[in-house]
Amino acid sequence: MSGPLYRLDDVHMAYDGRAVLAGLSLDVHEGEVLALVGPSGAGKSTLLRLLNFLETPTAGSITYRGARYDGDHAPPLALQREVTTVFQRPILLNRRVDANVAYGLRLRGRNDVAERVQRALDEVGLAALAHQKARTLSGGEAQRVALARALVIEPRVLLLDEPTANLDPYNVGLIEEIARRLNAEHGTTIILVTHNVFQAHRLANRVGLLLDARLIELAETQAFFDAPRDARTRAFVRGEMVY
């Protein structure tokens, strides 16, 4: 495919008159892992909601695989369903674990649900809990179920919104490994929002700093950490930015 997977052109987003994103322009390339870092309230999660077509920008446009998306136009459902998000606090359905993982497949009317669910649960190491009630799981297990229900639909784009915040190192390592494998083996584009600069460094091909509703700097991971151009990026990566 020629051109970027996403093209964001002068995107603005405001809630009750308060700007959350102000004139953001960005290209996302197919198959890359892009990390967005920045303090709370910088607009990172809002950007993910826009990329998942859950909200429409106040102004500007987003083009996804050639389909333009703005306040008046949404991409077709089939394109929207190529993208999914794993949220910081997963809300699971009050059903069994396997039913939660199967949910996205059932929405799409897929047939081979049982095998796919089994594979996804194997992938996240929760096959033994398939028949357990989802609401009885620990935080780490719930997040892995959330990841499995995203993996099972084989998304072209996986958006990760602070997916490992508050998790223990074992679960952090597991989720990072799955993300890495998904990107390497299936070419899934991953856009990761994180406070954790070390995680961004470990996973991403490119890293962007969002600050005060603007994209301050976007660069290859090595360049972002070793030779940041903007003084605010330097302060952020050195841990000198207080927020």
Add this chain to the structure above:
Amino acid sequence: MLGRPRAAWRCPAGKEPIINDLWRGLVQAIELILAGDAALAQIVALTARVSGTALLFSSVVGIPLGAFLGLRRFAGRRLLVALLYTGMGFPPVVIGLFVYLLLSRSGPLGALHSTLVPALFTPGAMILAQTIISFPLVAGFTMAAVMGVDPLLRVQVRALGATPVQTVWAILSEARVGVLVSIIAGFGSIISEVGAVMLVGGNIEGRTRVLTTAVVLETGKGNFDLAIALGAILLAIAFITNLAMITLQGRTFNE
């Protein structure tokens, strides 16, 4: 005329404790059921038909309305919710009067002489009154149940590719215990209701007599044991219906 398996029994006023009336009433209820009394069967069938149809209509209207009010924010929502809550506490007899005036020959609907408008003193008029009584309860409890579902769930099922309809269905499914309670509350409000069906139905033997109006009639005639028997049958129907609804929900109630 409702059958009486035993000779009518009269209690000398103040001579026997009320527990005897209750006991005889329960025995007579069983005897009436076992005897396959035709009049009783007709009354029970009409009760089930009127309240069942009204519950169906109020659920069809009330559940989507409750979901809409629970999920959407729009100008005038507070006013609508206040009206709904008022409707939840509205005296059935007043609704009966309202429906009576609507359907009477000189009323706004009765004057239309349309086949779509039920006539007074028919089961159709009773169904209309009971639908109006129960739908605010169904809608109100559904709204509360939907509002109790974590708002993040809506965003997360949409992120998994749910359409707006699939999203609402997922939320209703998560709120299923509350939605079931709304239906049970709606059923309870009409199966036991007497004022409205008496006004718009007229308690006509063989046509509009239901269990509650039959209880009132028999009590007025001094047939306390028969009235208690009918009351016991009414309670049994309510209990069995609620139990059936809970059983249909399966394990949800054990969670």
